[in-house]
Amino acid sequence: MAKKVLTVCPYCGAGCRLYLLVEDGKVVGAEGAPGRTNEGTLCLKGRYGWDYLNDTQRLTKRLTQPLLRDKSGELAGVSWDEAIGFVADRLTAIKKKHGPDAILCTGSARGPGNEANYVMQKFTRAVIGTNNIDHCARV
Amino acid sequence: MSNGVPEIEDAKCLFIFGYNAADSHPIVARRIIKAKEKGAKIIVTDPRRTEAARIADLWLPIKNGTNMALVNAFANVLITEDLFDKDYVAKYTEGFDAYKEIVLRYTPEHAEAITGVPAADIRKAMRIYAGSPTSFILWGMGVTQYGQAVDVVKGLSGLALMTGNFGKPSVGCGPVRGQNNVQGTCDVGCLPNVYPGYQSVTDDKVREKFEKAWGVPLSPKAGVTMTMVPHLAQEGKIKAFYVFGEDPVQSDPDAGHMRHTLDHLDLVVVQDIFFNKTSMHAHVVLPATAWGEHEGVYSTCDRGFQHFNKAVEPKGDVKPDWEIISLVATRMGYPMHYDNTEEIWNEMIALCPKYAGATYEMLDKYGSIQWPCPTVGHPGTPYLFSGNKFNTPSTKGNLFAAEWRPPKELPDEEYPLVLSTVREVSHYSVRTMTGNCAGLQSVADEPGYIQMSVADAEAMDLEENELVWISSRRGKVMARIMPSERINKGTVYMTYHWWVGSCNELTIDNLDPVSKTPEYKFCAAKVEKVADQAWAEQYVKDEYARLRARMGCQTAAPAAAAEAAANAN
Numbered sequence: 001m002a003k004k005v006l007t008v009c010p011y012c013g014a015g016c017r018l019y020l021l022v023e024d025g026k027v028v029g030a031e032g033a034p035g036r037t038n039e040g041t042l043c044l045k046g047r048y049g050w051d052y053l054n055d056t057q058r059l060t061k062r063l064t065q066p067l068l069r070d071k072s073g074e075l076a077g078v079s080w081d082e083a084i085g086f087v088a089d090r091l092t093a094i095k096k097k098h099g100p101d102a103i104l105c106t107g108s109a110r111g112p113g114n115e116a117n118y119v120m121q122k123f124t125r126a127v128i129g130t131n132n133i134d135h136c137a138r139v
Numbered sequence: 140m141s142n143g144v145p146e147i148e149d150a151k152c153l154f155i156f157g158y159n160a161a162d163s164h165p166i167v168a169r170r171i172i173k174a175k176e177k178g179a180k181i182i183v184t185d186p187r188r189t190e191a192a193r194i195a196d197l198w199l200p201i202k203n204g205t206n207m208a209l210v211n212a213f214a215n216v217l218i219t220e221d222l223f224d225k226d227y228v229a230k231y232t233e234g235f236d237a238y239k240e241i242v243l244r245y246t247p248e249h250a251e252a253i254t255g256v257p258a259a260d261i262r263k264a265m266r267i268y269a270g271s272p273t274s275f276i277l278w279g280m281g282v283t284q285y286g287q288a289v290d291v292v293k294g295l296s297g298l299a300l301m302t303g304n305f306g307k308p309s310v311g312c313g314p315v316r317g318q319n320n321v322q323g324t325c326d327v328g329c330l331p332n333v334y335p336g337y338q339s340v341t342d343d344k345v346r347e348k349f350e351k352a353w354g355v356p357l358s359p360k361a362g363v364t365m366t367m368v369p370h371l372a373q374e375g376k377i378k379a380f381y382v383f384g385e386d387p388v389q390s391d392p393d394a395g396h397m398r399h400t401l402d403h404l405d406l407v408v409v410q411d412i413f414f415n416k417t418s419m420h421a422h423v424v425l426p427a428t429a430w431g432e433h434e435g436v437y438s439t440c441d442r443g444f445q446h447f448n449k450a451v452e453p454k455g456d457v458k459p460d461w462e463i464i465s466l467v468a469t470r471m472g473y474p475m476h477y478d479n480t481e482e483i484w485n486e487m488i489a490l491c492p493k494y495a496g497a498t499y500e501m502l503d504k505y506g507s508i509q510w511p512c513p514t515v516g517h518p519g520t521p522y523l524f525s526g527n528k529f530n531t532p533s534t535k536g537n538l539f540a541a542e543w544r545p546p547k548e549l550p551d552e553e554y555p556l557v558l559s560t561v562r563e564v565s566h567y568s569v570r571t572m573t574g575n576c577a578g579l580q581s582v583a584d585e586p587g588y589i590q591m592s593v594a595d596a597e598a599m600d601l602e603e604n605e606l607v608w609i610s611s612r613r614g615k616v617m618a619r620i621m622p623s624e625r626i627n628k629g630t631v632y633m634t635y636h637w638w639v640g641s642c643n644e645l646t647i648d649n650l651d652p653v654s655k656t657p658e659y660k661f662c663a664a665k666v667e668k669v670a671d672q673a674w675a676e677q678y679v680k681d682e683y684a685r686l687r688a689r690m691g692c693q694t695a696a697p698a699a700a701a702e703a704a705a706n707a708n
């Protein structure tokens with residue numbers, strides 16, 4: 001028996017609510033849920049858009065580990081500790097040398113959600129020290 | 140949007156401007172059809188004969204790049220034919236005299252010469268719009284992706300103000316946006332001039348509140364926009380770019396310039412779920428969990444907060460975005476730790492009076508809460524500006540008009556066509572999500588299409604599905620011709636999802652001076668026939684394989700994989 005998880009379609013601003021059908025830890029389908037905007041209906045994207053979670057590699061690869069450029073210039077897998085350390089050190093150095101306004105961060109208008117975006121703008125403002133935070137509302 | 144999506148179906152007049160709901164938001168399109176069934180009059184302004192145009196009572200096929208002239212002419216008709224609500228204008232608006240002075244110059248006849256829309260239809264449109272008890276304006280990328288976007292948006296809002304179409308159900312204005320959570324990203328302050336809850340970074344009182352909450356002094360100076368990055372990097376003012384869940388190489392205008400920019404920055408951090416085009420230029424790539432693997436809140440295009448849940452465990456060594464950012468912050472000497480998204484959400488709503496009552500508990504209870512929601516238990520606010528109080532210091536609505544400015548790059552002998560970018564029903568934005576879904580992949584495939592009028596295709600001797608070169612002053616890509624009766628002569632349309640036929644290799648980064656939106660909807664281009672079609676087909680295959688290989692995808696090409704899957708079933 002599939003478990004039903006109530007969620008929100010991530011494919012457009014209509015914000016249709018839907019159930020993801022989960023079996024053995026895998027998403028196997030989706031169906032419309034009674035939401036304020038969609039009242040149980042879904043479009044093509046909402047109905048079939050969950051498939052990428054199963055990493056079909058039809059187009060590109062899901063990222064599964066942090067990557068860092070090595071000496072030869074290739075991106076290679078590293079530990080989280082190394083990747084986070086690299087980002088923090090480089091940002092700190094650039095901020096020191098060129099000032100906080102030399103750094104720009106983006107929010108994401110796609111899957112991450114409001115909390116992740118709140119944390120990103122807080123990071124930009126409180127940790128980097130600039131208001132250079134933007135996203136693709138313009139696109 | 141000032142009013143909610145469900146209210147669309149009860150409006151007596153829908154005024155749809157540069158917005159193709161059927162392709163961008165099918166569920167909004169459903170409401171438009173319902174409104175029609177309930178007797179609403181529908182007016183559509185679009186150069187293409189969109190689905191909405193087909194069911195419209197009046198379709199105004201406007202020449203690309205002339206929006207402002209038409210909007211001014213609408214206002215002209217409201218004044219000269221005495222169709223506006225004088226009492227409402229006197230009580231609730233300001234700026235009428237200056238507004239009048241500009242729009243009086245845009246007679247319907249003058250606008251007809253610029254826009255190609257018959258003067259009689261301009262008049263007819265306003266008689267319907269102003270004569271209806273409730274009129275709702277919907278606009279989309281056909282308005283916002285021009286060099287003169289903000290002026291047009293203010294102009295459209297002006298029409299609603301002139302006719303008293305605010306502050307009650309089924310009226311107002313709705314920008315219906317593309318990305319699912321653009322509204323949310325703005326709501327929580329991922330904008331260079333405001334903190335979460337649209338609180339200005341230059342307001343001392345507001346800034347003090349956030350300084351106290353976050354425990355550090357904050358910059359009083361508004362930041363720069365993302366679309367300014369190429370220019371600022373060239374001037375040496377931007378050195379590092381932390382790209383979170385976006386793919387500017389694919390999505391921003393003038394891709395060649397963007398790649399060049401990224402390669403000259405001291406640091407490019409990419410945080411995403413898939414390997415994308417921008418990550419090819421990254422120094423470091425941080426892998427995050429995807430929708431379905433984490434929870435949180437999204438905002439709908441009509442300001443509705445909705446809680447979404449986690450369904451499955453992520454595969455691989457990935458982390459939620461907020462956790463990754465917190466780890467970097469902590470390593471930089473600013474300890475940041477959250478146990479879950481609810482803790483983050485509570486921190487934010489405590490700082491934003493407009494969101495204060497939208498706790499997870501209340502979101503789960505109501506399903507969707509449209510802000511403002513000032514107290515716990517408040518069910519949210521379906522429409523804004525109740526009592527006709529607006530977000531201005533005087534609380535009056537601003538009537539605004541501006542002179543029409545033509546787009547920057549007009550067609551000429553060398554590049555005789557107008558290129559405009561649009562979206563397709565099945566593919567979402569840069570496609571790393573939907574491009575990986577079997578069900579969607581079959582609908583449309585690389586290298587993507589150029590929609591062209593039948594007349595233009597015949598004149599150039601081009602057949603459906605024929606591969607052609609399309610180029611602008613900035614680049615050249617290959618794509619397939621799709622002739623259509625719905626397309627206006629002289630303009631071609633491309634969608635921006637494709638890798639081989641990537642239209643942003645061609646577009647221009649002329650920005651709106653206020654919104655800094657690039658002019659995706661207008662640049663000059665030319666289409667060239669390719670004599671050897673077999674060679675062209677091979678070229679597309681090779682290019683696609685090359686791009687996929689560079690992104691680390693070694694599996695069979697999608698068509699083959701889909702076939703294999705179909706056979707297996």
Ligand code: SF4
Nearest residue numbers: 009011012016043046
């Ligand atoms: S189901 Fe379709 S209309 Fe609804 S949110 Fe998803 S993409 Fe948008």
Ligand code: SF4
Nearest residue numbers: 136139385386390568
């Ligand atoms: S890739 Fe998508 S999210 Fe990123 S800028 Fe483009 S449209 Fe916006």
